[in-house]
Amino acid sequence: MSYRSHADIGGAPVTDRVVPEPEGTPFHGRWEQRVHALTLAMGATGSWNLDQSRATRETLPDYATLGYYGRWLGGLERLLLERGLVTERELASGELHEPPRSLARVLRAADVAAVLARGAPTGRAALTPARFAVGHRVRLQREPAAHHTRLPAYARGHCGIIERAHGAHVFADRHAHGLGEQPQWLYTVVLSARDLWGEQADARDRVSIDAWEPYLEPA
Numbered sequence: 377m378s379y380r381s382h383a384d385i386g387g388a389p390v391t392d393r394v395v396p397e398p399e400g401t402p403f404h405g406r407w408e409q410r411v412h413a414l415t416l417a418m419g420a421t422g423s424w425n426l427d428q429s430r431a432t433r434e435t436l437p438d439y440a441t442l443g444y445y446g447r448w449l450g451g452l453e454r455l456l457l458e459r460g461l462v463t464e465r466e467l468a469s470g471e472l473h474e475p476p477r478s479l480a481r482v483l484r485a486a487d488v489a490a491v492l493a494r495g496a497p498t499g500r501a502a503l504t505p506a507r508f509a510v511g512h513r514v515r516l517q518r519e520p521a522a523h524h525t526r527l528p529a530y531a532r533g534h535c536g537i538i539e540r541a542h543g544a545h546v547f548a549d550r551h552a553h554g555l556g557e558q559p560q561w562l563y564t565v566v567l568s569a570r571d572l573w574g575e576q577a578d579a580r581d582r583v584s585i586d587a588w589e590p591y592l593e594p595a
Contacts, residue, residue, distance in 0.1 A: 382439035387530030408445040420483035427552035431524035500559035502544035512538045515595040524552035527591045535595040536567035561589040
């Protein structure tokens with residue numbers, strides 16, 4: 377079965393109306409706050425990494441029918457089940473039926489602010505020299521990835537100019553599948569909106585994409 381990201385919808389035609397929301401309204405109910413807190417707390421245990429969490433959400437079969445935090449909840453439930461941290465019965469009942477498993481780390485309430493402020497930087501020491509430099513013209517990977525990837529489908533096969541080199545960073549495509557961090561050089565590639573969207577786009581507009589080196593080839 378081929379890998380399918382239901383989240384890769386950038387550039388796709390949609391019929392839903394875009395409804396702007398005021399700044400500072402991240403939640404629409406207490407359940408969303410609880411899902412947000414549970415997801416951060418479980419991520420901090422080290423039971424999975426951020427890229428595994430993203431890959432799990434984007435492959436939820438009902439992704440399109442779920443809201444933002446509905447996807448967070450669906451992904452969290454799947455990860456907990458896959459790692460044997462809960463059972464189907466426990467999810468259905470909301471009660472503990474099996475002895476709890478020990479965790480590598482626990483995020484205490486008193487430590488939340490400091491942990492969130494510290495973040496989780498992805499910069500790493502480069503293992504190889506950079507293949508490209510600012511000003512180089514490159515083509516983005518043409519073929520669809522058969523795994524989690526951060527390269528949007530609408531940009532595949534298109535050409536752009538490297539505007540910035542960010543150093544080496546954890547490679548999400550491998551990290552999401554438990555294959556280690558495998559740091560790769562990361563670049564900002566600038567593409568013409570008209571090249572991406574055709575004559576309907578303004579010729580002055582540009583789109584910037586952060587792309588790891590394995591996504592790129594000389595153009």
